[in-house]
Amino acid sequence: MRETRLDTARIRAARRMIDPVFLDTPLYRCEALEPVLGCAVSIKLETANPVRSFKARGTEVVASLLAEHGSPAVVCASSGNLGQALAWSGRRRGLDVTIVASRFATAAKLDRVRALGATLELVDGDHETARDRAAAIAHRDGIRLVEDSLDIETCEGAATIGLELVDAVPSFDAVLVALGGGALATGVGHVVKASAPDAEVICVQPLGAPAMAHSWRERRVVTTGPVDTIADAVAGRRPIPAVLDDLLLVADDAVLVREASIVTGMRMLLDHAGLVVEPSAALGLAAILEDRERFAGRHVVTIVCGSNVDVDTYHRWVGAAFADESRRCRDD
Structure with missing residues (x-):
């Protein structure tokens, strides 16, 4: 059986190089989200640190x-x-x-x-x-x-999130991971597949920046044209072959989501979890919103990976989501 470039022993050693301020981040069931989404949702929060992301x-x-x-x-x-x-x-x-x-x-x-x-x-x-x-x-x-994702240190550093996840949660059905260059997805995926092989590793990317998802589906590097998404943190066009090879070994699926679902996910995290997040951090919720039947009744972990936003732009996004939701409620 092929193996990824990552090594679990190195991942455990990486924890000793990382300032503790970035480790052992909050992981909790967000019950307020569950009636809305129809599944149990645990949040792994990677924004409560000096740089407000997992990087x-x-x-x-x-x-x-x-x-x-x-x-x-x-x-x-x-x-x-x-x-x-x-x-x-x-x-x-x-x-x-x-x-x-x-x-x-x-x-x-x-x-x-x-x-x-x-x-x-x-x-x-x-x-x-x-x-x-x-x-x-x-x-x-x-x-x-x-080079993010190509350099193994970036992947194995991100993989320490997976260690904390599998050590803290006795069982979960799926983990939803934002997919950009691939460091977070391959890192977390490597650990989850080694320790909780029955759990699905589902990578989520915007429709407007689909290069890595298309590459995963076609099992070859697919380079795309200009990106069109608010999720700038995952907006690459040229997947790295070695990273794709790792992703093919650890990911069970790579799904694409619409911009409207991303914004709705951001609004839901604000309303139901009190979290201000950037678009890439809402990709997991967007995936649930677009395929509720797939996740119904299951326990899903979503990694909230960043909260670096321009405040004025953020208010426009979540304000528009609020207005759309209000219109839907009136129509119903």
Whole structure:
């Protein structure tokens, strides 16, 4: 039987490199959501930390190893969350950090990267353009390029979420994981399949950024055109072959969801759980909303993976969801 690139012993060792502020995050049944969704829902909350996303679990491992080997600097491309996390982890260890991002990325995320002391270079174009530029900087300056999901440290750092999940929940039927580059999905999936093989690992991606989901379905890398989604944290176009190979081994399904369902999921997390989340963190709820029969009566875990939003934009999104819900109630 083929194995993923991940190693459970390394994942357990990774916990020792990660600042405790990012570990043992809240995991709880959200009973307020259950009558609305028709299934038992547990939330694994990855936003209550200094960078408000799960990404620092991976960057803590990367930065620890770089500092241990005396590396002075590091560069990565990011839509915002990885950049914040690497800036935080690098600053803590005295690394010079450069983040390359699209100038169209969420302004609040870019502001936070700057505030954390990283050098921020903006490029015209999308995240794939930023990836190319970051690779060019690494080659020019002879420094470490961090490639999210390709670098195994990012996957094994994210996999520590899976360790906490299987250790804390005696049984669950499915875990819903946001699917972008694949670090979170392959990391959590690796651990769940090793420890709770009967549980489904279901990856969720927006219809407007479907490259990895299409690649999983066709069992080959599928590159797509321009993305069209509010879920910027998962909006890649060029899947990484090695990451897809891992995903094919651990994912039971890869589903695509509509933008309206993502926004409704964000509104539900605000109304029923008191959580302000970014669109990628609502992908799990969006999947339930679009296929209620599949999850009816089951115990589902959803990973709330980030909460870095532009406040004004967030209010427009959830306000529109509230207005749509009010219209539906009147029509009924």
